[in-house]
Amino acid sequence: MKKARMRAGLSQEEVAKILKISRQSISKWENDKARPSLDNLSKLCQTYNISLDHVYEIKLGGDRKSAKNDEKILFLILTGIISFIPFFQIIVPFYIIWCCKKKKILNSTILIANIVIIIYGICTAYNILFYLEMIPIEFFHKQIPIKNISSIS
Structure with missing residues (x-):
């Protein structure tokens, strides 16, 4: 007005x-x-x-901004929730980023939070798989042969 x-x-x-x-x-x-x-x-x-229609558009514009802020908060809450669920930490953040970009509500906070969750998820998944012995240690570490110390002297 x-x-x-x-x-x-x-x-x-x-x-x-x-x-x-x-x-x-x-x-x-x-x-x-x-x-x-x-x-x-x-x-x-x-x-x-x-026109009277213009007045209603002005009011609806404010409601749309509020709705977008609500969606941003909802996606941040969802990001926080999935941060505690292994393996979802890798997949769901990509979906959240995609949805936010599609709805044009992607901001740096949502992006950074989800990238951190993805990195954390990869580290968590590696640790879980390693703990369950599904990834052999040789897969990530090059074994160096140790020479016999007694033969040196």
Whole structure:
């Protein structure tokens, strides 16, 4: 509402005089502390030279931002949960990054958190498989033959 008033080049006092209401009412509407009546909303649209649909788009835009923030928080919570589940730590973060990129909500916090989880997951998976003796030690370590010490002397 404030942006529409500013585009019209009007102050709160000027709008209040046109609508025959107090300046405080305009301020409350602009700060979402109160809502204008349907009659006042119609007068505002005429005064600002905008359609009623435009006013609803302005309000929905704010709701979309809130929804995107909620989605970001949800994906961060999901990242935290999967960080405790071995093997999911490797697969799920790629899916989370892909989903966030698709929804255009990918930010550095989500990206870094998921990359850390992937690295941690790889280390955890290696340790689990090594512990279960599914990966032979020779696979990762080159064996160096030890010479017989007694033959040296």
